[in-house]
Amino acid sequence: MRVHWLPHAWNPAYAGVRLRCLIPQGELARQGVRSRLVKDGQPVPREGTVVVQAKWLLDAGSPDALRQRSQQLQQARDAGAVLVLDSFDNYFLNESGDAARALLLQAYREALPLFKAFTVSSPGLQPLLQAELPPGTPVHVVGDPVETPEALHAYESWWRRHHPGRWSGHRQARQELREHRRARQQARQLLWFGNHGSAYAAGGMAELDRIIPLLNKVAVDQPLRLTVVSNSEQRYREVLAPATFDHRYRPWDRLHFLRLLGEHDLVLLPARLTAFTIAKSNNRMLLALAQGVPVMTDPLPDYLPWQAFCAMDDWDHLARHVRDPGPLATLARQAMPAIARDYSTAAIARQWRDTLTGISSR
DSSP: OOOOOOOOOSSSTTTHIIIIIHHHHHHHHTTTTEEEEOOOTTOOOOEEEEEHHHHHHHOHHHHHHHHHHHHHHHHHHHHOEHHHHHHEEOTTTTOOHHHHHHHOOOOOOOOGGGSSEEEESSTHHHHHHHSSOTTOOOOOEEOOOOOGGGGGGGTSHHHHTTTGGGGGHHHHHHHHHHHHHHHHHHHEEEEEESHHHHHHSGGGGGGGGGHHHHHHHHHHSSOEEEEEEEEOOHHHHTTTTTTOSSSHHHEEOOTHHHHTTOOOOOEOOOOOOOOTTTOSHHHHHHHHHTTTOOEEEETTTTTTTGGGGSSSSOOGHHHHHHHHOOHHHHHHHHHHHHHHHHHHHHHHHHHHHHHHHHHOOO
């Protein structure tokens, strides 16, 4: 089997590129599968299995440009390539009713018959995609790997990670970690992390709105600090404006985030069940649990199998968990062996291998 991966971008700063392309591609290659990235500007391969990220089509920018990309896929399929479309969000949403997005989605739907099969990142996304496809079209769930320092090796060399151009960033991260440890001696360190939001659906950092009043009350008696790690400081300032407790913003830094995450007392991941959040994978929750950091969250479909290891839909007891996160930390540590077994880069690469082998052999 030969697998070609067509990402929507070539920047590892994007979680979807790392988790759904760079990491599995690199790990499959190490496992002996002929697996390669399609570089920017290269034609769509006309043989083997081509895993196309859905955003590669949608990021074309206009219906005409998307249809041009669809024509490239059509030519590749006609020449013998097996096309697989991979999705990690509910891209069919257009909650604002934007006319331009509606036209883009029309062109996107026209492209769907080109694909022999589909993969998604979560069980919640599976029925949403199936509803857009003819009955019986295969839609396979392949999970996201949990990132570890070792996962970087799948797509980036040691020399690149330690390039002199990054030395100042490494120094700054060490300084911030020392400051964080001092602050942790004085106050509970809470963390929210994720994308600030989407242009076509509600969610992201706005999920903090409903727990900020709760944190305001907790902070009257319990010193705390909330760190928000995201990609929009402006959105952070808007959302945290009503907060009366200590808080700070840090931009996402894939090279140093795991160490910072592991030094927190409690991760807060509020998530109302919507047509957008129902499709989300468990990667943020498992990333925290894999570090032994306790988590409070809500019952999204891909979170439910892990409810025994976190506080789920338990915001009425937020004060108790902030004051004493120890019991939740014990639960988090109990989840670590299962996460390592089922969501390591090697385990997820095997999922991809088995899924793609089955698709290509039909």
